[in-house]
Amino acid sequence: MPRARVVTGAPSSFNVTPVSDGAAAQDLRFGLFVPQGWRLDLVGVEPAEHWSTMRSVAELADREGTPWESVWVYDHFHPVPSPTDDAVHEAWTLMAALAAATSRVRLGQMCTCMGYRNPAYLAKVAATVDVVSGGRVEMGIGAGWYEHEWRAYGYGFPRAGERLAQLAEGVEIFKQLWTTGESTFSGQQYTTDGALCRPLPLQDGGIPLWIAGGGEKKTLRIAAQHAQYTNFSGDLEGFEHKSAVLKGHCEDLGTSYDAITRSANYNVIIAETEAEVADRRAWVLDRLTQRVGAEVALAEVEKSYDASITVGTPEQVVENLRPLVAAGMTYPIVYFPEIASDTTSVELFEKTVIPALRG
Numbered sequence: 222m223p224r225a226r227v228v229t230g231a232p233s234s235f236n237v238t239p240v241s242d243g244a245a246a247q248d249l250r251f252g253l254f255v256p257q258g259w260r261l262d263l264v265g266v267e268p269a270e271h272w273s274t275m276r277s278v279a280e281l282a283d284r285e286g287t288p289w290e291s292v293w294v295y296d297h298f299h300p301v302p303s304p305t306d307d308a309v310h311e312a313w314t315l316m317a318a319l320a321a322a323t324s325r326v327r328l329g330q331m332c333t334c335m336g337y338r339n340p341a342y343l344a345k346v347a348a349t350v351d352v353v354s355g356g357r358v359e360m361g362i363g364a365g366w367y368e369h370e371w372r373a374y375g376y377g378f379p380r381a382g383e384r385l386a387q388l389a390e391g392v393e394i395f396k397q398l399w400t401t402g403e404s405t406f407s408g409q410q411y412t413t414d415g416a417l418c419r420p421l422p423l424q425d426g427g428i429p430l431w432i433a434g435g436g437e438k439k440t441l442r443i444a445a446q447h448a449q450y451t452n453f454s455g456d457l458e459g460f461e462h463k464s465a466v467l468k469g470h471c472e473d474l475g476t477s478y479d480a481i482t483r484s485a486n487y488n489v490i491i492a493e494t495e496a497e498v499a500d501r502r503a504w505v506l507d508r509l510t511q512r513v514g515a516e517v518a519l520a521e522v523e524k525s526y527d528a529s530i531t532v533g534t535p536e537q538v539v540e541n542l543r544p545l546v547a548a549g550m551t552y553p554i555v556y557f558p559e560i561a562s563d564t565t566s567v568e569l570f571e572k573t574v575i576p577a578l579r580g
Contacts, residue, residue, distance in 0.1 A: 249546060249579050250290035252329065252484075252554035253282045255319070256561040258309040259295045261512050263561055268308060274561050275315065276322050281564060283323040288575045291327040291359065292319065293554055296334050298370045302521035303513050313338075313346055320354035328354055331452060331486060331554060332361030332433035336376055336384055340391030341416040344398040348422045356423035360395070361431040361452065364388045364440065385439040386410050392430065392447050399427025431484070435459070437466045445470035448481055450552065455485030456530060457544050464549060484552035485545070487531040491538055491566050491574070498533055501566070502526060505558045531555065535573035546578055 255278050256262040258271070266274055282289035296312040312330045319328050328350070333343070351358040364384040365371065371378040379387070390408040397404035398418035406413045422428050432444035435453035444451045445467055453463045464483060471478035490505065492498045505526065509518035526532050530541035542553065557566050 248551045249575075250552045251288055251575060252291040252293050252552065253278070253289050253567070254293045254295070254331075254554065254556040254560075255279055255315070257294050257312075257315060258307060259297045259300055260556070260558065261300050261305070261307055261509060262558060263308055264508060264512060266561055271308060271310065272318070275310070276318075278560055278564075279319050279323050279326070281567070283326045285325065288571055288579075289326055290552075291329055291554075292323070293329045293331050293361075294319075296330045296332060296337070296361075297367060298374065299367070300512075301367075302509070302517050304369055304373075305512050307512065313343075313350070316347075316350045316358070317353060320350050320357070323357075324355075327357045327359055329359035329431065330361045332363040332431060334365035334367075335362055335388045335391040336365050336371070336379070337374070340387075340394045340411055341398065341404060341413050341418075343391075344395045344404075345418050347395075347428055348399065348418050348420065351422040351424060351428055352420055358422070358424075358428050359431055359450070360428045361433055362388065362392065362395075363433040364436075381436075382439075383410070385436065385443070388432075388440070389443050392432075392443065395430070396427060396447070435463045437463070441467045442470045442474070444481065445474050445476055445478075450482045450484055452484045452486065452554070455487055455545070455550070455553075457548060460485060460545055460550055461548055482552050483549055484554060485550050486554045486556065487542075488525050488529045489538070489555050489557050489566065489570060490526055490529075490532040491535060491569055493534065493569065495534060501559065502532070508558075526558075535569060535577070538570075538574050539577045542574070542578060 255275050257275060263271055279292050282292050294312045294315050298309060300307050300309055316328055347358055347360055368378045387410045390410045394404050394406050394411060394413055397406065398416065399422050402418050402421055404413040404416045429449040430447055431450040431452055432448040433452040434440040451467060454460050468478045490498055490501045492501055506518055506522045509521055531538050560567060
């Protein structure tokens with residue numbers, strides 16, 4: 222792997238044709254995942270250096286003039302692709318720390334699991350972090366899926382319908398608390414009786430809601446009713462299909478489809494040549510193999526990287542993302558597996574991919 226360095230200097234020279242989709246390209250925003258251990262990206266970093274490592278990535282994105290709109294963490298307790306005894310830092314604790322350590326970028330989680338915390342309590346936590354950050358919090362929220370975590374922490378693992386009902390009711394409680402400062406709610410999953418949330422979030426109307434997930438009957442309907450943002454499939458066929466389903470729910474509910482920003486997550490391995498891309502992929506595979514064994518590691522790399530449209534040279538990544546932008550995916554959130562120790566890929570992405578897509 223190349224030695225780690227902060228993003229500086231002039232852009233590399235690449236002949237990448239800009240996107241010409243007008244409004245979509247102009248509205249394009251980018252989020253950056255901070256390493257927190259969930260994808261085994263803090264392996265080899267001493268625990269005493271974990272926070273400084275995470276903070277340095279956030280500060281990199283926070284610099285004035287960078288193209289990053291936001292930084293993100295995952296809401297998970299155990300690593301993937303399988304649980305190990307490696308560190309994973311808790312999402313909302315990090316949200317508070319990042320709120321104090323940054324001044325410009327917005328702060329999100331992709332995504333908070335509704336069932337892991339009482340929603341009235343979570344709304345209060347998020348409101349506090351919003352005040353600390355000066356009004357920069359995004360609320361990514363979903364029904365949850367990582368069964369090992371659920372059972373390990375004593376939450377059981379409710380059937381999908383129950384988890385989705387938790388999501389729908391919890392969002393209602395959020396909105397009550399963030400707009401009126403009080404919630405009284407009686408549902409099948411949750412109840413509140415005069416719960417208070419003071420101070421309110423600093424953002425008018427409360428913290429923006431990202432409803433994450435592509436479930437077509439329930440999740441996308443909840444998104445159509447409540448969300449300012451969605452986050453679902455990042456491949457063109459899947460993205461277009463989920464977008465059509467979302468639009469149908471909006472039409473049925475009488476809400477504005479055009480008011481909802483559609484985002485997707487991308488795992489990135491990028492380098493100037495295909496040979497360097499292959500070297501970086503090999504490094505990721507080796508790191509995972511050391512922690513979870515060869516078979517599990519290979520399956521994870523094939524699923525998360527070999528199948529990703531953001532693995533390749535800058536020209537290839539732009540060419541793969543261009544149709545998504547044209548289809549209305551205007552908020553990519555990107556993850557770089559080596560970012561804890563090496564920011565050269567971030568530099569390359571900043572200097573080549575983002576300007577080309579924005580035109």
